[in-house]
Amino acid sequence: MHRLPCIKLRRFPNIFQNFRVVPIDIVFPRVWKRYVDDVFAIVEERHLEQTLELLNTRHPTIKFTVEQEVDKKLPFLDLIISRKPDNSLKFGIYRKPTSTDRYITSDSNHCGAQKQAAFHSMAHRLVSVPMEKDEYMIEKEKIKKAAKLNGYDEDFVEKIIRTHERKQHKREVTTLQPEKENLERISMPFYAKVTNRIKNALKRHGYHVTHKSENRLRDLLCNAKNKIPSNEKSGIYKIECQDCAAVYIGQTRRKFKVRLKVHKKAVANKRANESSVASHAISLQHNVDWDNAKILKNIRKSSQLNAWESMHIMTSEQPLMNEDDAPILSPLFHLTKLKL
Ligand SMILES: [Zn+2]
Incomplete structure (x- = not known):
């Protein structure tokens, strides 16, 4: 007969004894x-x-x-x-009960892309929402119905849906992006009979024509925003030298033209200590290119002036006339030049 081996049971200290039980009254949503x-x-x-x-x-x-x-x-x-x-x-x-399915109608004087836009967005939604077959077909019919209501034939909308189905299929099988043609964009007003011909001709030469709505009655009648001429703005500005590559980058809280006057006076009166531009012009006997002096960045919040000035100074590719350092010396500004 075998005797059972004797084992010694040991009670482990309760490792949980120091924990207070926190009642779980927070219910997490699924x-x-x-x-x-x-x-x-x-x-x-x-x-x-x-x-x-x-x-x-x-x-x-x-x-x-x-x-x-x-x-x-x-x-x-x-x-x-x-x-x-x-x-x-x-x-x-989901369509709101108040949705009327009214979009730009086919007889409207808009360019093709603008007329198609609403249907492109519906077709994109159709293919990207994970719908079941029956829901998919119902939605497809609704899009077709909306197209008909706005005067488009079935071909018009089917072509758009097919394009999106093809794109979606491609997205499902590969993550590679198709190489985009690098076309130069130009914008011109839309005149139904003329524009398409110009568009096709320009496309052959590598230009992509886009349309902006122009000559609208509203634009002709009211000009709510009077444009401020750039020399009346404040912000970061640049002054170039006529005789070398040096530039001066500075900030102004006042109108640019007022600040520019200060530099001009300092140069005219040969007061080098009043402006780095004057100091450069006087010491090297260079001429300042006043006509090309300009605002680089319009800034309305004075709290942002130092940061923008520093960024422009530290990333300038031209040598600087500035005698003082940028107000903020952070190597982070160089990151803005990185092209990733
Ligand atoms: Zn110079």
Whole structure:
């Protein structure tokens, strides 16, 4: 007969004895997706009040309200999210009940790209939202219907949808980006019968034509913003030398033309101690290029002047007339020159 070996049991010290048990009264939502000020969350119904209360105690000015699903459906941004019997989620496109499906109509005097824009965005949404086949088909029909309502034929919208389906397919199979043609952009007003011909001709020469809305009645009648001439602005300015590559970079809180006058006076009166520009011109007998003196960066907040001046000084590719260092000496300014 075997005797069982004798074992000695040892009681381990309770490693948890020093921990205080914290009651877990914070309930974490199962899902928490935020876009700007809208949050989609999945919270157990019995914890809803508690969660809302907790959120509303975080900051006095941030108050949350809650909108619960109705008939297992909840709109979020431009999606309608519904809960399937197995509790998985199904996505569809949500349109506000007040949506009229009115876009730029086909007979409107806009260029093609502007007319297509709304349908491109709908087609992009169609292919990028993970919809089920039936929802996909319903949404596709809705887009076609909207196109028809605005006077476009079926080809117009099908072509746009096909383009997006192709793009989406490419995104799914590769992360490589197609090489973009580097076309120079030029902008011109749109005149239905003329522009397209000019556009095609220019494209052959490597130019891409874009349109801005011009000659609108509003633009002709009112000019709400009177443009401030640049010599009336304040900010960072540059003065060049006519006889060498040196430049002066400075800041002004006053109008640029007032500051420029100070430099001019110092040069005229040969007072080198009053301005680095005068000092350069007098000591080397160089002429200052007053006509090309200009504002490099218009700045309205005086608290930003030192930083912008320092950045322009430290990243200047031309030699400087400045006798003083930049007001802020930080190697970080060199990073702004890095092209990643
Ligand atoms: Zn010079």
